[in-house]
Amino acid sequence: xxxxxxxxxxRASQAFFLMLFLFLLIESRLPQDVFVEYSLALSSAQELSIxxxxxxxxxxxxxxxxxxxxxGYHFIRGFWWAIGVLVVTLLLxxxxxxxxxxxxxxxxxxxxxxPTLRGEQMVxxxxxxxxxxxxxxxxxxxxxxxxxxxxxxxxxDPISMLFRSVALSIIPGxxxxxxxxxxxxxxxxxxxxxLLAYGEVLLSPVFGYTxxxxxxAWFIGLILLVILFLNRVRPRFWCRFLCPLGALLGIFSRxxxxxxxxxEEKCTGCxxxxxxxxxxxxxxxxxxxxxxxCVMCFNCFDSCPEDALxxxxxxxxxxxxxxxxMGRRAVLSGILAGISLPLIGRLGGHPYKxxxxxxxxxxxxxxxxxxxxxxxxxxxxxxxxxxNVINPTLTEAGMAGFWTPHLVMTQGYCEYTCTLCxxxxxxxxxxxxxxxxxxxxxxxxGSAYIERGRCLPWSGNGPCIVCExxxxxxxxxxxxxxxxxxxxxxxxxPVQLPYVDLKTCVGCGICEYKCPVKGLPxxxxxxxGESRSMxxxxxx
Amino acid sequence: xxKFITRRTAIKRLFxxxxxxxxxxxxxxxxxxxxxxxxxxxGTGFIVEGLGxxxxxxxxxxxxKTFDTAGxxxxxxxxxxxxxxKPNISWARRPELAATTNPEVLEAVIELxxxxxxxxxxxxxxxxxxxRRCFAITGxxxxxxxxxxxxxxxxxxxxxxxxxxxxxxxxxxxxxxLVEADKLINLPIAKDHGLSTLTLGIKNWxxxxxxxxxxxxxxxxxxxxxxxxFFKPTVTLIDAxxxxxxxxxxxxxxxxxxxxxxxxLSDDQVAADAAxxxxxxxxxxxxxxxxLGEKWGLGTSDLLKLNRKKVAI
Numbered sequence: 001x002x003x004x005x006x007x008x009x010x011r012a013s014q015a016f017f018l019m020l021f022l023f024l025l026i027e028s029r030l031p032q033d034v035f036v037e038y039s040l041a042l043s044s045a046q047e048l049s050i051x052x053x054x055x056x057x058x059x060x061x062x063x064x065x066x067x068x069x070x071x072g073y074h075f076i077r078g079f080w081w082a083i084g085v086l087v088v089t090l091l092l093x094x095x096x097x098x099x100x101x102x103x104x105x106x107x108x109x110x111x112x113x114x115p116t117l118r119g120e121q122m123v124x125x126x127x128x129x130x131x132x133x134x135x136x137x138x139x140x141x142x143x144x145x146x147x148x149x150x151x152x153x154x155x156x157d158p159i160s161m162l163f164r165s166v167a168l169s170i171i172p173g174x175x176x177x178x179x180x181x182x183x184x185x186x187x188x189x190x191x192x193x194x195l196l197a198y199g200e201v202l203l204s205p206v207f208g209y210t211x212x213x214x215x216x217a218w219f220i221g222l223i224l225l226v227i228l229f230l231n232r233v234r235p236r237f238w239c240r241f242l243c244p245l246g247a248l249l250g251i252f253s254r255x256x257x258x259x260x261x262x263x264e265e266k267c268t269g270c271x272x273x274x275x276x277x278x279x280x281x282x283x284x285x286x287x288x289x290x291x292x293x294c295v296m297c298f299n300c301f302d303s304c305p306e307d308a309l310x311x312x313x314x315x316x317x318x319x320x321x322x323x324x325x326m327g328r329r330a331v332l333s334g335i336l337a338g339i340s341l342p343l344i345g346r347l348g349g350h351p352y353k354x355x356x357x358x359x360x361x362x363x364x365x366x367x368x369x370x371x372x373x374x375x376x377x378x379x380x381x382x383x384x385x386x387x388n389v390i391n392p393t394l395t396e397a398g399m400a401g402f403w404t405p406h407l408v409m410t411q412g413y414c415e416y417t418c419t420l421c422x423x424x425x426x427x428x429x430x431x432x433x434x435x436x437x438x439x440x441x442x443x444x445x446g447s448a449y450i451e452r453g454r455c456l457p458w459s460g461n462g463p464c465i466v467c468e469x470x471x472x473x474x475x476x477x478x479x480x481x482x483x484x485x486x487x488x489x490x491x492x493x494p495v496q497l498p499y500v501d502l503k504t505c506v507g508c509g510i511c512e513y514k515c516p517v518k519g520l521p522x523x524x525x526x527x528x529g530e531s532r533s534m535x536x537x538x539x540x
Numbered sequence: 541x542x543k544f545i546t547r548r549t550a551i552k553r554l555f556x557x558x559x560x561x562x563x564x565x566x567x568x569x570x571x572x573x574x575x576x577x578x579x580x581x582x583g584t585g586f587i588v589e590g591l592g593x594x595x596x597x598x599x600x601x602x603x604x605k606t607f608d609t610a611g612x613x614x615x616x617x618x619x620x621x622x623x624x625x626k627p628n629i630s631w632a633r634r635p636e637l638a639a640t641t642n643p644e645v646l647e648a649v650i651e652l653x654x655x656x657x658x659x660x661x662x663x664x665x666x667x668x669x670x671x672r673r674c675f676a677i678t679g680x681x682x683x684x685x686x687x688x689x690x691x692x693x694x695x696x697x698x699x700x701x702x703x704x705x706x707x708x709x710x711x712x713x714x715x716x717x718l719v720e721a722d723k724l725i726n727l728p729i730a731k732d733h734g735l736s737t738l739t740l741g742i743k744n745w746x747x748x749x750x751x752x753x754x755x756x757x758x759x760x761x762x763x764x765x766x767x768x769x770f771f772k773p774t775v776t777l778i779d780a781x782x783x784x785x786x787x788x789x790x791x792x793x794x795x796x797x798x799x800x801x802x803x804x805l806s807d808d809q810v811a812a813d814a815a816x817x818x819x820x821x822x823x824x825x826x827x828x829x830x831x832l833g834e835k836w837g838l839g840t841s842d843l844l845k846l847n848r849k850k851v852a853i
Contacts, residue, residue, distance in 0.1 A: 030670070030672050030673065031672070048673065048676055048677075179696070179697075182697045183696060183697045185697075186697035186698065186700065186716075187697075187700060187701075190561070190562075192561070197697055200695065200697055201693065204693075204695070209671065209672070209693055209695055210695070210696075211696075386670040386672060386673060387670055415632065415669060415670060415673060416632070416792075417632060417673070417677070418670075418673065456758070462758050463735065463757070463758060463760075464757055464758055465734045465735040465757055466754045466757055468734050469733070469734050469735065469757075469789060469790070470668065470790065471790070472631075472790055472792060473792065474787055474791060474792030474793035474796065475787060475793075476787060476790075480734065496734075496735075514668075514754050515754070516752070516754045516755050516757075516758075
């Protein structure tokens, strides 16, 4: 095939998959028009779900599958997609990196549109360097860590990383700006602007109707910015030096039959191929092609003025290819780091000795130890949550649970009949559950307790029933007893005093969210009593 | 050669554009602000109670009859009106749990409005649970789709601070579509409530405001009467086809629900609530918001003072 065609096929594929990724990311939400059929609305058999396969890119990702398999002994839903990618890699090399990976595409575009290095500088920058072993080190660390029992893959996995960064940081960041503009227009005294403000509904599918915000999102965004900036140091810096998925695919590309064939006689040594090689895979004739480093972008093939390079299907003995240049040190230190990271992660005592009282996991979450073997910290459950209650942790789950999901009840609450987080979780760290399970079993995520000193009726500051009113269980877990409390004037007044029934409370947190005492509400939810844990229980 | 705009011309142009925009907006400048009237003469209104007696009666027919007895829907909705209906769909609960307005009642009312020549019917409620889930699960979403009514999603830019002129509330963020309506129909469901004893028509206006709604509960009776006076609907239709008799206002169990097959239509907000209270066996004189409503001239709880009619099918 002609080089031109190949390049354009690659570009089209990259554009398609990047768009698909962003589309599925935006569709990872409860849409506004979830109008269940009228007949269904009048029966009890209804569950709201997302119609697009939003987990697709995670199923496509062999690292997600591999690490879940190693740590949780769990075959994730739709893992055959990942197997498909591995088979393709075995035959054709790192096609995934060059054609599919959305993060790779972003790096590719940034490196290509505005390269900082020129001419000779670029040729020198694209020489193979020992730093490229770092990604193998990271891969081995992640896999050995998974085997020991803590799955760190999601922190470095490109799909999880891009999803987390875009969903939790970029979109909410833009959203706050958009919101500011619309609120300014809506509150202005100019009628035309008021009317224009109604246009907000057109943008809400992207930014959400409530403009989600996430804790620690600034940090997530900052890391993405740094990674994007690194493309100025070396083209596709991330893919070349850091990406553990790229390393995994590099290992599998060993037996590729699609190979770069070099014609040394035609080569004039102009270095145009090396200049355009974003993977630093030594495409120039006279050097050995590094097939494990090649991202299959076909730039070299395209840029060669003498047609000295071509990609051909060759059935040759596997040994004729070079095995990935990992280096013994990278392997050994990767194993060491992989063993020590989970151990360091548990130094805080989590999850064996103590658990953070505010570490409230989404409903359906597995018991903490198993949860940490599967959670990819991808942020899909956080993106999909309609009330924005699910947020990444910082220190609540210890170092091993960094950026895993937990519920922040001052920011939202768990909808009594919502099952979306379990529906979308790509690895099953949040197991799938039905509305019936959630209500009838019931799935408890924690327990509410009242701090009487802050509570309005208990402290003699007047009537308030907000927590009882919002309690969704039937019968209500928050109930009243009539009592007399002295007000500021010293007179005893009859008042309804709220109590919590721990047996019926599911810990949904709507009481805490709606409590008029903001910041540190008078009724709060702690993780004690969560049904996933045998130990973290209050009642017998 | 490329022609550059000098800074001077740029500034001049900017002034011209902004001047033109400012002038074009001038006619709509709100000079008066939302109007305030605390003086509706009570006792000149009407109240119609519709009752479905027969097994398997048609709810649509009953609603039509109820409106006809009050003089027909045309009395309330004129050709070209933008009608906004305020149901109570606060909770993401299935309709049969009686936590939300019956979607069949809503559907019938929307159809009547369109028959009467309404230009557009909007459904607006500032829900407690996530609005999308409320719309879907209460059946209101599908009603909107079926009848071609607009479903207004509550969002922060639609909450605008307005002068309530209340006895307790002064300035409060209001859900704008409700005040921008030509005709406003209050369509609550009759339910038990932990604080105000019952939630009927007047209490439904909590769903018409934004801001620190949770604080309204500290003086619930006066604040909801203030809001009812502010919103002043064209007519109130209380849905008491199914009522929630206990565990309100959210319920969650069929054992909390009782069938009453009743609809109460009135242009007097206090009277409508007083009539609905009797369905629960509650003496309206004992309800704080009814007492206050009468005190401040919002309406009367003495149904005999009104043009009172009953209709049954």
